[in-house]
């Protein structure tokens with residue numbers, strides 16, 4: 001198993017991997033491959049944390065990170081970071097690869113001075129990499145009541161004391177919303193992949 005930086009010649013393979021990993025998981029079909037495709041040109045994208053994992057001579061995992069912001073109560077913006085999509089090839093899921101890739105990326109992020117991460121995800125996976133409910137740090141999710149514990153909104157202070165006892169609200173960077181804000185471009189992009197059946201399955205987000 002090898003982890004290295006993504007290269008331009010990997011782009012299509014990694015986007016296909018992302019599509020395969022996310023397909024029908026959170027919605028019928030998925031959008032995450034388009035998010036990745038568009039994000040590489042976004043100033044918030046962090047190329048040093050655009051990582052692929054190789055096994056058996058091919059790419060089986062990928063993760064990307066992005067700059068983000070938290071709005072404090074007085075309206076000032078506090079620098080933070082987020083990550084995702086993170087993908088593991090369906091043939092390699094639940095074999096420990098995702099956790100290895102994430103732990104490697106988190107160490108690298110910490111060494112780069114990244115002090116705080118927050119993101120949306122399943123605590124059952126991310127708790128193994130040190131994440132907990134963001135409400136524990138008094139970071140609220142936009143659109144949700146400040147007093148609520150949002151079960152999918154997770155955080156981790158990578159550098160102890162970076163966030164301290166602040167309180168603020170997080171809104172995902174606009175780069176994550178490209179498929180919704182530009183549906184025609186997304187459809188045209190999706191049409192470049194082999195057709196795949198979309199299914200509504202239990203457990204998908206409403």
Ligand SMILES: CC(C)(COP(=O)(O)OP(=O)(O)OC[C@H]1O[C@@H](n2cnc3c(N)ncnc32)[C@H](O)[C@@H]1OP(=O)(O)O)[C@@H](O)C(=O)NCCC(=O)NCCS
Nearest residue numbers: 021022086087088093094095096097098099120121124125
């Ligand atoms: C989520 C994902 C990256 C995890 O990678 P993985 O290699 O399959 O996970 P690991 O084998 O490293 O999992 C380690 C532990 O995390 C937990 N875990 C992993 N995936 C889980 C899931 N989907 N639901 C609940 N717990 C999960 C389990 O406790 C697992 O240990 P176990 O298999 O011994 O029970 C991968 O399954 C994937 O690509 N999923 C589709 C895309 C996705 O959902 N990405 C994350 C979006 S937030």
